[in-house]
Amino acid sequence: ELCIGCGRCEEACPVGLQVHSFIVKAGEKKLKQETYKMRAGRGDIQDVEIRNVGSPIVLGEIPGVVAVVGCSNYPRGGADVAEICTEFANRRYIVVTSGCSAMSAGMCRNEEGKTPYEAFTGEFTAGGIINVGSCVANSHIAGAAIKIANIFAKRNLRANYEEIADYIYNRVGAVGVAWGAYSQKAAAIASGFWRLGVPVIVGPHGIKYRRMLLGRADHEEDWYVYDARTGEKVYVGPAPEHLFYAAETKEEAMVIIAKLCMRPNDTFKGRAIKLTHYIDLHKRLYGTMPEDIHLFVRTIADVPVTMKDEIAKILEAKEWKETVIPDPTLLPRMIRKKKE
Template identity: 60%
Template structure:
């Protein structure tokens, strides 16, 4: 009965029998995949306290988690603002939200380490920050022991508890304020426009979403930050998806003040549910691209997008041609293969903008001068 009641169909009976004989490996395996719903205990005819057994198994092992550090400092923003906006730091990836992950709790640590190795800035909070420290490598080290705590390329930052998520969005706001000199007071629309078009940041809420986590994701979306959600989040029935080949990707060129059809879906979505960690990592890399990426920055971002797709899914991304503006964007390592792909797709060059904005493309009290005026000369 307990196994039939389990939504993840865990082998609970077998695990308990082996535990009685002193073998706790299967019980530990079940714990890592348990979502804590308690249905097994409700259905068990023998009153087995599965949850207490899981907690006991978990209590035998210790991990190291970096203490929550609080807000990102202005001095850190001054150092990384330009590389993030220009694309030479490929992006900021923030892992947030509640636990009850779709598979192993180690998935967050695996994804976070993948992007830290690739010199993204990795930021974590709440449950995600804790479980990131629950995976050890062959030397017994956690991600926090292998990567620096700096808000910089290759850093892994724990900003604190769930309520510290404001420090993550605050960092994006600070980039607009400090690097682009945009005023904060009564200027939300212009700052959100700046973040959407120029700051390569992506949020990841991988576990089952609570109402709180859903509101956090929405707050990121309002600020122009795309969010990747785990498969459990499909139950919320809310996604903000584009139709990249059909939608209008026209923006205003802030320097010439002319409308330009960029023909590139960057970022492609604001809120999307994916079914696996492999698909999540590929999607994260794609959603870090922005219209103002320099050719060097776009090369770096495309290198990660292509490499992750080939490694985790197989082959070149089928939508790769949408994100290549000129030949200068093509990573040298993949150039021959990509050029053949582009030829098959009938690819044509796209405009490259250094100051893209949506201000001026719709009715608003904000003016194009509000965007241009904030750019440092």
């Protein structure tokens, strides 16, 4: 089940045995009899769907959009992809799949014998798992993020890439996960996403791209944005902290997905929801409370109600100071009122 057909076992065999060929032959009958159900590639996300979810995504009430895409060079088989999809669909994120990852997600069944596509709705809404199509159909996922800026915020699309990217980076809680990426095409697609302001997480093989875009949460000066209402610079914390990140395990990936879905524009209700998922995953998979939790709390209203006492002690120990929730932008020309 963990074999992905890379053939490296044959290179490593000291006596030159064709190990992969033996594995294929041994499982030939089983492979021919395997059948799974997956949702057909549906193409682009419709405008009417964007109208329904645009506001909850931007305000943070839908915790985020997780795009599970890319090739099949997985570190431990395709089951990790299905687990990531299921975990975040259960948490009412919008999960979007494409290409090899879409197929891998459909090749795992739960206790009831259902694939993720059978267990979750196919609508572009909270808790849905949507297959947009082939690997190059990733453009529809980027298109959905762009449509949010266009439809929900009335941002002009023509010759306006900078403003659209600024909007997505600061407001749309989307994350791309290319768990088995290895091709240059996957790297190019990832580049297209991070230049739109969507963080991309790759699996451990992704380190071979020899390029990461990592933020430094300890450099406070890196995390200021303009408040478009006043023109003042406001500290918003490392949200999102990285734009291109290689995770070593699926557990690390799941924690970092929840973390990178946070955006400066989150309302206090939205931030509380996102913090709940981040803390819960961190505790369940790492067994500890995140050490950087104070960086993501802007006002005391951001703190999840069920964790208020525990987090209040951490904030006090870290000498946390309350800040404002801005109307964030990185572009000086987007400031509506100049600072006097």
